Amino acid sequence: MRGKRLRIIRTIGLRIAVIPILLCMLVIIGNALGHLTPATVNPSSAVPGLPAAKPTPFWHSVYASFVAIGTLHWGTSPEITRDLVLRSLEISTILTFGSLFVAALIGIPCGILAALKPRNPIWQAVSAFSVLLGQVPPSDMAVILIFTFCLGWHLIPLTDGWGTFGDAILPIMTVACFNIGYMVKYTEAGMREVMQRSFITAARARGAGTAGVVVRHALRPALTGLLTFFGPQTPMTLFCTVIAEQAFAIPGIGTMLGIKVTTYGAPAFGSGTTLSVTLFIFGMFIMVLNLLIDIAYLWLNPLAD
Known part of the structure; x- marks a missing residue:
């Protein structure tokens, strides 16, 4: 029984240590995808005679995404957005x-x-x-x-x-x-x-x-x-x-993110912020659920003794 408890504690520690690294990777990937302009993805969509839209510098967008995640603010009204995010997470949970x-x-x-x-x-x-x-x-x-x-x-x-x-x-x-x-x-x-x-x-x-x-x-x-x-x-x-x-x-949370994109328009901190925050929220949700599943598996598995 003691060995099972130690194994559960070790599993929790390893999962918690890996979660921040994976979430940072999701933020960077989200910015890399959101950093692309329509003309970059599809050159035929560029309008002749008009200069191509210049995206926000990539690492500035990454920094802005972490700021948005830390403050729960990536819309035009920080108080409404914060309450909206927390309420949406509660409902989805x-x-x-x-x-x-x-x-x-x-x-x-x-x-x-x-x-x-x-x-x-x-x-x-x-x-x-x-x-x-x-x-x-x-x-x-x-x-x-x-x-x-x-x-x-x-x-x-x-x-x-x-x-x-x-x-x-x-x-x-x-x-x-x-x-x-x-x-x-x-x-x-x-x-x-x-x-x-x-x-x-x-x-x-x-x-x-x-x-x-x-x-x-x-x-x-x-x-x-x-x-x-x-x-x-x-x-x-x-x-x-x-x-x-x-x-x-x-x-x-899914409806909230859709409303955010269609109602407020472009994110406040750059084109990659909304996608990064979306990946962050869904990634955190999935990782927490998998952590609970791993703990339940170790508790149910008789070989863990």
């Missing part, structure tokens, strides 16, 4: 973690039951339906949920924006449906593999029931494969969150 929680709450039990009852037609149908559910794009899923629960059954009122608990139900379900299928299949595959191991046979020989075997012995090692999958799946979950924000007119 609720949507992302809420959707993962709902997907786990539905997908993991269904995967366990599908693995324990492989010949049951009901759980075979649930497993197959979960796969089809994960293939529906989030934009289409949002339309399906709106027509079903709002316009068809009238169970949830159709609102515009964010403010009540009811406003979060359909967006969270939109993102959760994308991950439920993966959770069901990975949990089912992991549980089937674990249930065939020798320590499960030994636990049953000692008189443990099915529920006790699953909860005490099989669940933790069965979920390690699911956590391994969700490392690279995190960016897709965040992307689905942005789509859900656009579909339901929620002022999350």
Whole structure:
């Protein structure tokens, strides 16, 4: 147990030490991309007889991006922009973690039951339906949920924006449906593999029931494969969150960045600032989620002892 704690602490330290380096690289890459003018990317777009637009010096733009990130100010009004950024991050965090929680709450039990009852037609149908559910794009899923629960059954009122608990139900379900299928299949595959191991046979020989075997012995090692999958799946979950924000007119981080570009126009500190701040925010979000996944993997993995 002590070795597991030391390994978790070492993993947290290494991840935290690497995060600032990766974020600085994202800022520099964002400035390099935003530093390009339309005439540089596509020479045919240059207007004859007019001088080409000269971009802000590159390293000055990099410095301005770090200033913008540190002050949460890259618009025309620093106070409004700061409140907008913090509020948008809060909403996107609720949507992302809420959707993962709902997907786990539905997908993991269904995967366990599908693995324990492989010949049951009901759980075979649930497993197959979960796969089809994960293939529906989030934009289409949002339309399906709106027509079903709002316009068809009238169970949830159709609102515009964010403010009540009811406003979060359909967006969270939109993102959760994308991950439920993966959770069901990975949990089912992991549980089937674990249930065939020798320590499960030994636990049953000692008189443990099915529920006790699953909860005490099989669940933790069965979920390690699911956590391994969700490392690279995190960016897709965040992307689905942005789509859900656009579909339901929620002022999350994706909507906020779109409003910033279309309403305020050019960034205050140069053409690369908005792109750099966008990459910084999404990069920080993904790195924090992956850090939590790594910690959960070390805690669940029995070999970490």
